[in-house]
Amino acid sequence: xxxxxxxxxxxxxxxxxxxxxxxxxxxxxxxxxxxxxxxxxxxxxxxxxxxxxxxxxxxxxxxxxxxxxxxxxxxxxxxxxxxxxxxxxxxxxxxxxxxxxxxxxxxxxxxxxxxxxxxxxxxx
Amino acid sequence: xxxxxxxxxxxxxxxxxxxxxxxxxxxxxxxxxxxxxxxxxxxxxxxxxxxxxxxxxxxxxxxxxxxxxxxxxxxxxxxxxxxxxxxxxxxxxxxxxxxxxxxxxxxxxxxxxxxxxxxxxxxxxxxxxxxxxxxxxxxxxx
Numbered sequence: 002x003x004x005x006x007x008x009x010x011x012x013x014x015x016x017x018x019x020x021x022x023x024x025x026x027x028x029x030x031x032x033x034x035x036x037x038x039x040x041x042x043x044x045x046x047x048x049x050x051x052x053x054x055x056x057x058x059x060x061x062x063x064x065x066x067x068x069x070x071x072x073x074x075x076x077x078x079x080x081x082x083x084x085x086x087x088x089x090x091x092x093x094x095x096x097x098x099x100x101x102x103x104x105x106x107x108x109x110x111x112x113x114x115x116x117x118x119x120x121x122x123x124x125x
Numbered sequence: 126x127x128x129x130x131x132x133x134x135x136x137x138x139x140x141x142x143x144x145x146x147x148x149x150x151x152x153x154x155x156x157x158x159x160x161x162x163x164x165x166x167x168x169x170x171x172x173x174x175x176x177x178x179x180x181x182x183x184x185x186x187x188x189x190x191x192x193x194x195x196x197x198x199x200x201x202x203x204x205x206x207x208x209x210x211x212x213x214x215x216x217x218x219x220x221x222x223x224x225x226x227x228x229x230x231x232x233x234x235x236x237x238x239x240x241x242x243x244x245x246x247x248x249x250x251x252x253x254x255x256x257x258x259x260x261x262x263x264x265x266x267x
Binding site for chain 1: 177231237
């Protein structure tokens with residue numbers, strides 16, 4: 002699923018890095034958590050094509066994405082990052098979008114549209 | 126086996142704003158010498174979790190990185206205390222003594238040390254009330 006399709010599905014607003022290449026980048030799975038240690042522990046295969054969905058809007062989310070070579074972060078629950086966090090994402094080359102949806106709804110919508118989890122267990 | 130690159134870092138006590146900066150530099154350093162991306166990711170994860178631990182559980186500390194001529198990477202995290210009272214418990218997934226502040230940062234799920242151990246080739250931890258030293262080694266992919 003392309004980044005722009007994910008954004009459209011979630012009625013999300015783009016915050017950083019939304020050029021043509023970023024919009025058209027394909028993501029094959031998503032992982033949702035507010036616990037960065039869980040992301041660090043579980044996202045092992047092809048993290049560059051996994052979207053990170055989280056309500057944790059601070060620099061540690063970006064650091065976690067950086068450590069894992071992830072390139073796409075979706076902030077949920079109407080949370081908006083600080084200028085400092087936005088600047089950090091831009092420096093790291095990470096695309097960030099934000100939606101008012103709750104994590105449950107955001108995950109449900111994306112799953113329904115065919116974006117599965119990191120273990121490839123999509124059956125909807 | 127000779128050291129081809131050595132770096133020293135300092136993590137200041139309670140400097141939450143800088144959390145992850147050392148690990149970011151470690152990753153960028155490895156990236157700049159063309160290190161294997163998969164092993165580099167394991168190193169980055171272990172380093173980041175360890176750096177966060179120094180902030181949320183210890184009074185800051187010192188970090189060193191040595192890159193050997195055979196591609197091995199050795200990281201040492203040395204803090205001045207207060208030490209880990211029960212190491213066995215600390216290594217149990219899900220066990221946590223983290224503060225609200227740590228949780229607000231997205232940590233404190235009790236996955237830190239088990240996670241570090243899982244991604245590291247050689248893992249050694251020594252702890253007393255005078256401090257904890259974590260020594261981690263990573264071997265390049267064959």
